[in-house]
Amino acid sequence: MKWNKRKLIDRIMSFLTAACVVIAIIPLLSILYTVTLNGISAINIDFLTQLPKPVGEAGGGLGNAIQGTFIVVGIACLIGLPVGILSGVYLSEYGENKFGRMVSFVADVLTGTPSIVAGIFGYTFIVLYFGFSAIAGGVAISVLMIPIVARTTEESLKLVPGSLREASLALGIPRWKTILHIVLSTAMSGIITGALLAIARVSGETAPLLLTAFGNPFWAVGIDKPISTLPAQIFTYAISPFPDWHTKAWGGALILIILILILNIGVRLITRRKYRV
Amino acid sequence: MDRPKLSFFRMSKLSGDFIFKGVVGLFALGIIVLAFLLFREPFIESQLSRNAFGFGFLTGSTWDPVNEVFGALPFIFGTLVSSFLALLIAVPFSLGIAIFLSELAPEKLRTPLSFIIELLAAVPSVIIGLWGIFILAPFLRDYLAPPLSTYLGFLPLFQGPMYGLSMLTGSVILAIMVIPITSSVSREVIMTVPTQQREAALALGATGWETTRIAVLPYARSGIFGAVILGFGRAVGETMAVTMVIGNSSHISASLFSPSDTMASVIANQFLETAGSKLYISSLIEVGFLLLVVSVIINIGARILVWKFLKVERGAA
Numbered sequence: 130m131k132w133n134k135r136k137l138i139d140r141i142m143s144f145l146t147a148a149c150v151v152i153a154i155i156p157l158l159s160i161l162y163t164v165t166l167n168g169i170s171a172i173n174i175d176f177l178t179q180l181p182k183p184v185g186e187a188g189g190g191l192g193n194a195i196q197g198t199f200i201v202v203g204i205a206c207l208i209g210l211p212v213g214i215l216s217g218v219y220l221s222e223y224g225e226n227k228f229g230r231m232v233s234f235v236a237d238v239l240t241g242t243p244s245i246v247a248g249i250f251g252y253t254f255i256v257l258y259f260g261f262s263a264i265a266g267g268v269a270i271s272v273l274m275i276p277i278v279a280r281t282t283e284e285s286l287k288l289v290p291g292s293l294r295e296a297s298l299a300l301g302i303p304r305w306k307t308i309l310h311i312v313l314s315t316a317m318s319g320i321i322t323g324a325l326l327a328i329a330r331v332s333g334e335t336a337p338l339l340l341t342a343f344g345n346p347f348w349a350v351g352i353d354k355p356i357s358t359l360p361a362q363i364f365t366y367a368i369s370p371f372p373d374w375h376t377k378a379w380g381g382a383l384i385l386i387i388l389i390l391i392l393n394i395g396v397r398l399i400t401r402r403k404y405r406v
Numbered sequence: 407m408d409r410p411k412l413s414f415f416r417m418s419k420l421s422g423d424f425i426f427k428g429v430v431g432l433f434a435l436g437i438i439v440l441a442f443l444l445f446r447e448p449f450i451e452s453q454l455s456r457n458a459f460g461f462g463f464l465t466g467s468t469w470d471p472v473n474e475v476f477g478a479l480p481f482i483f484g485t486l487v488s489s490f491l492a493l494l495i496a497v498p499f500s501l502g503i504a505i506f507l508s509e510l511a512p513e514k515l516r517t518p519l520s521f522i523i524e525l526l527a528a529v530p531s532v533i534i535g536l537w538g539i540f541i542l543a544p545f546l547r548d549y550l551a552p553p554l555s556t557y558l559g560f561l562p563l564f565q566g567p568m569y570g571l572s573m574l575t576g577s578v579i580l581a582i583m584v585i586p587i588t589s590s591v592s593r594e595v596i597m598t599v600p601t602q603q604r605e606a607a608l609a610l611g612a613t614g615w616e617t618t619r620i621a622v623l624p625y626a627r628s629g630i631f632g633a634v635i636l637g638f639g640r641a642v643g644e645t646m647a648v649t650m651v652i653g654n655s656s657h658i659s660a661s662l663f664s665p666s667d668t669m670a671s672v673i674a675n676q677f678l679e680t681a682g683s684k685l686y687i688s689s690l691i692e693v694g695f696l697l698l699v700v701s702v703i704i705n706i707g708a709r710i711l712v713w714k715f716l717k718v719e720r721g722a723a
Contacts, residue, residue, distance in 0.1 A: 135613055135616065136613060138613070138615060138616075139613035139614055139615040139616065142510070142615040142618075143506070143510045143614065143615065145502060146502040146503070146505045146506035146510055147506050147510075147511070148502070149498070149499045149500075149501075149502030149503050149506065150502070150503050150506055150507065150511075150519055150523070152499065153499055153503055153523055153526070153585050153589070154522055154523065154526075156526065156537075156542075156582045157522065157525060157526045157529070159537065159541060160529060160533065160534065160537045163537060163540070163541055164533065164536075164537070167540075211433070212433050212436055212437075215429070215430045215433035215434075216430065216433040216434040216436060216437050218430045219427075219430035219431050219433065219434035220434060222430070223427055223430065223431065224434075228431075228434075229434070231438070232434045232435075232437050232438060234709070235437055235438055235441050236437050237705075237709050237713075238441075238702055238705045238706055238709060239437070239440070239441060239444075241636075241639045241640070241643065241701055241702070241704075241705035241708075242444065242643070242698070242701070242702075243642070243643025243644070243645060243670055243697055243698065243701050244531070244643070244645050244646075245643075245645040245670045245673050245674055245694060245697070246444070246448070246643070246694055246697060246698045246701075248673075248674075248677075249447075249448050249673065249691055249694040249695075250443070250444050250447055250448065252677075252691075253447035253448055253450070253451040253691065254443065254447050257451070272440065272444070275436075275437065275440065276437065279434075279437060303422050303423055304423045304426075305422050305423050305425075305426030305427070306422070308426070309426075329528060330528070332530075333529075333530020333531065333532065333533065334530070334531075335530070335531060335532040335645075335646045336531075336645040336646050336649075336670070336674050339674055339677065339678065340673075340677055340678075343678075360530060360532045360646075363532050363533070363536060364532050364535070364646065364650070367532070367535065367536045367539060367650060368539075368650060375540070378536055379536070382532075382533045382536050385530060385532075385533065386529065386530070386533055389528060389529070389530065390525075390528070393525065393528045394525075397521065
């Protein structure tokens with residue numbers, strides 16, 4: 130075979146760029162492997178249902194942190210989903226003007242808000258007046274959620290063909306009913322996908338919660354009180370000097386990663402199947 | 407007899423539209439209000455610190471909570487160094503990934519591989535930090551730091567002992583977290599390069615790589631630059647993983663082996679340890695305010711670059 134320098138370079142570059150992909154995947158595999166390996170030994174029924182025990186006492190679990198995560202993320206959804214989805218509706222259906230483009234741009238920029246800044250916002254906006262609480266945590270997290278939901282809603286509504294809208298309008302159905310009954314229901318799967326991905330994204334947020342939800346070694350007593358959350362508890366355990374707590378950090382990480390990966394992979398499988406048909 | 411009924415019907419139709427548009431418009435306005443509050447609240451709460459230190463806050467290198475002297479320079483330094491170093495590591499990889507997944511890889515592999523790369527972005531920061539403490543930091547301490555200090559130890563960058571938690575570890579963690587966003591945006595940008603560009607090069611007999619190099623990359627340059635800046639924004643704002651592995655020290659050191667702190671990590675690490683000192687809290691909030699301003703500027707720049715590129719390409723297609 131004729132030796133060809135150009136073909137050789139082509140092969141080398143293909144190989145090098147493929148190597149980049151392989152190397153970039155190594156950390157992910159290592160994370161999944163170590164979290165599973167170290168976490169699995171920590172997990173049992175007690176771990177999922179008991180309160181944490183003080184240092185030195187064996188046993189105990191993260192039951193309250195799991196409960197707290199659901200409460201805080203639930204509050205964030207109550208605020209973030211309506212605001213995000215409805216502003217997404219505005220951006221897609223009425224947003225072809227200066228104001229719409231400005232909102233769209235601001236939402237885009239807000240998706241890059243550092244999570245700790247959301248925490249400071251929650252602290253200065255709520256904690257200073259009402260104290261550390263589940264609500265403050267939910268508000269801080271919804272700040273990160275709103276721009277994502279708004280943009281994904283806008284994107285999926287824009288995918289709805291204009292002919293559907295026109296057909297509805299031609300039948301004399303007012304625009305708002307067209308949007309509510311035709312456009313939204315057509316784009317529903319896209320909107321739900323975006324919302325679930327946003328929930329997955331914020332469920333693991335830690336920094337905002339450190340400054341707002343504070344933590345609590347007991348079961349949640351009310352949404353106006355400090356509350357324990359899974360990510361914050363993992364952080365506390367991880368930076369502690371106690372091996373037993375490190376094991377618990379891995380256990381918590383395994384639970385959290387399973388929740389988030391199920392949301393992510395599940396959503397993508399569903400949407401992929403949809404596009405293929 | 408029909409007339410009043412009809413006009414009432416028309417009116418209700420009109421007002422239904424009007425009300426609906428008003429309601430969703432109000433929520434859209436809410437996003438602007440949110441952005442405004444995001445700036446306003448920290449700005450007000452940092453007044454104490456701004457009054458006490460003025461612009462000296464940006465240049466002061468002493469962070470001494472005991473004597474209540476606060477200067478943010480060590481953290482600005484830490485953020486800049488760790489983010490630049492992270493980009494230095496992440497950009498070649500991200501470009502390689504983007505090129506492979508959009509130009510050189512077999513069609514069948516492209517979608518699953520990009521999905522796996524993007525999955526890394528879904529892993530919570532605190533879990534990456536946990537992995538960083540117990541896996542990455544010891545690995546770098548045992549396998550990367552010794553050769554660096556043996557062969558490049560004459561540079562101030564690689565002097566002193568390396569205990570694991572350090573600026574170097576923080577930068578590597580950041581690089582890992584930057585790669586998914588930079589590579590996926592670059593890939594998106596590269597994929598919008600018109601097919602004629604490629605066909606022209608291929609028709610001249612160029613190989614796959616040559617096509618990428620002479621026809622695709624120059625064309626996508628500004629968009630890729632935007633993707634890199636977007637990654638920079640991510641690195642600057644990243645909090646938990648960095649807090650957990652950077653070592654937390656408010657001293658400026660030339661060596662990458664020494665512990666350090668970024669603007670985000672100092673807030674996460676010290677916010678609950680202020681023991682009620684108003685000036686201390688106010689200074690941390692000012693650090694947060696600065697971080698917000700910096701990352702918003704970076705993000706606006708990046709979005710404009712990427713947006714312009716994608717808009718022109720999609721508009722043309």
